[in-house]
Amino acid sequence: MENKNVSLRGKNILGLEYFTPDEIELVLQTAKEMKNIIHRDIKKVPALRGKAIVNLFYEPSTRTRTSFELAGKYLGADVINITASSSSIVKGESLRDTLLTVEDMGVDAIVMRHKAEGAPEYASNVVSPVIVNAGDGAHAHPSQGLLNLFTIQQYKGNFTGLKCAIIGDVLHSRVARSDIWGMRKMGIEVHLAGPRTLIPRYLYEEKGIFIHDRIEDAIENTDVINVLRIQMERQKSGLFPSTREYARIFGLNDKRLALAKKDVLVMHPGPMNKGWEISPSVAYSANSAIQEQVKNGVAVRMALLTLILTGGKNNEIID
């Protein structure tokens, strides 16, 4: 390891605002090693053998929950899933009591997804197992922010001087916020664009952050485009007139993609609404890294879990 003095052992993963660039670098380096394991025929390594991880999910999720689960299992940890619909949460048990129950069972880490911004911060005050935020409302999705950086690094080599356009519903997007924190720390210039009803009013243009009214202006000459998911309920609450108009004016299509650099990388956190925020041809184009993001998601989460639960000292076992 280059960063011998950097350790994430025992650190709650609440948001990238709490990460130093060195810590981010450590996760990305570790993820590189982890990615090799995923390609093996026999994927199991004993790095986290004897550790117990609970996935506590208050919102539906396919990719995040599955990739945390697989990440834990590939590393030999015992992983239990608790979802809101099939637990005492439907009986009205409070988050506090659920956390205390899980803690009493002796788990080492709680990976949680919650609708309320700040719920993981609250959880980290209530119980002692390490808390990993797997998405809290519109606040943060740190593992997604890290896997986006990992994907960019994989294709672009390094970060400095890169431009990334983040397009769409920034207001409700935890991914956008984690990108903003993570990318700024790593020296990527962030260009935000979307309907102004979906850009937070008090997100300022400051060092490394630019805000555009037209998505074309954000996309122009950019190295990376991260397209954000648009939710139907936002249209119903009057934030834009129709999905049809959204697709026409704010959707990423071939014509708009051509404004970017030739080797532009297209990302999307999923699940996609193809035909709304992104056209199918762009989603499946040669520029698209969307499938690679899913694969990288497992590697990054393996890295995170290893680093917080062991400090990464078991690397020799992995290698």
Add this chain to the structure above:
Amino acid sequence: MKLLIKGGRIIDPANKMDKVADILIEDGKISKIRKDIKADDAEIIDAAGKIVTPGLIDMHTHMREPGQEAKEDLASGSRAAAAGGYTTIATMPNTKPVIDNAILIKGLQEKAKEEAVVNIEIIGALTKGQKGEELAEVGDMTEAGAIAFSDDGHYVDKAKVLLNGLDYLKTFNKIIISHAEETSLVEDGAMNEGHKSAMLGMKGRPSVAEDIAVMRDILLAEYAQAPIHIAHISTKNAVDFVRQAKKRGVQVTAEATPHNLTMTEDMVNLADSSTKVNPPLRTDSDVNAVLNGLLDGTIDAIVTDHAPHAVEEKDREYKYAPSGFPGLETALGVLLTDLYHTGKADLPLIIEKMSSAPAKIFGLNKGTLSKDAVADITIIDPDLEWTVDKDKFYTKGSHSPFVGRKLKGKAISTIVAGRIIMQNGIIIK
């Protein structure tokens, strides 16, 4: 039964009095104020080096009775009031059920007589069920003793409903207290809308929601030529609007809370819902504007907006925790620490805003130390240093942003109608 308070600095803003003297209380009334009173048969309180003031009046509290006694009741809430130096508190009607008819007013008065240790005044709902649709029976409630009317907790969304209330209440000479935040702009926002909420992804309560609401209510009061009282003012623009309205003769008054006078959104920490309150903690520029409004007379009164919740209600996700926190036991200490000891405001002004001014707004015959006035008196040690400890609260509320703060200044005696109710922080009853 006589009580003699000796050698304190007496501050009685209504009579523009600020001097060191003795106060003799006979039969629950103030009988004499002068130097070196001799009364051999009186119980004596030595107030040398202390401040003696009219009993403090809080025109904005939530006692939660009936229906939400797990949060607070008249017994606990009135003890919290006495502990904080208050002799009279007015309770808001957003209880379960809502206090929107005379029978409920009378019932609550009975309960207060039995259980409360300070004077309880009752604010009735302006509209039935506080739904903002039809006026409640405010005439009946006035006759039953309601002191004012409010849909506090909710803005009266329909301008016509508020206008009707302003006109109708002229017969009864009572004020309307407006919780001014435009509903469609605040929704379920949990903190001030600003850069911090933007980065946290939290839905915010924009200051413009309060600005619009305050301006509409001022315009309606001006149009109706009726009084309106703006509850817990918190934005720079709203303070400016009230200032301008007062200049042109609109019958508008306003109150501010200790927290909106001293704390900003920087205090918000999503791990702990103690700072969650409506209207929210705002920015430095708002806090300065509210303070300037207090100093130049734009803001008439300081209120606590004492809004306790049960521990388990506040000890949860910030977003889902209810808004509000207890304030009766911390208000005076916070104001003395952050306004008086910092030189931002002098004692007579702070006392006025907490005693004679709220009495005047309500038309209540209290808040002064005039001869023959009921002896509601607070004795304050302005230099007493103490730390806010939730385990010592009389309120059932626990989550307050002031918990753990070191404060300088505290009420040491609370006297209601000539009886000592609180001494050195302990309720005697």
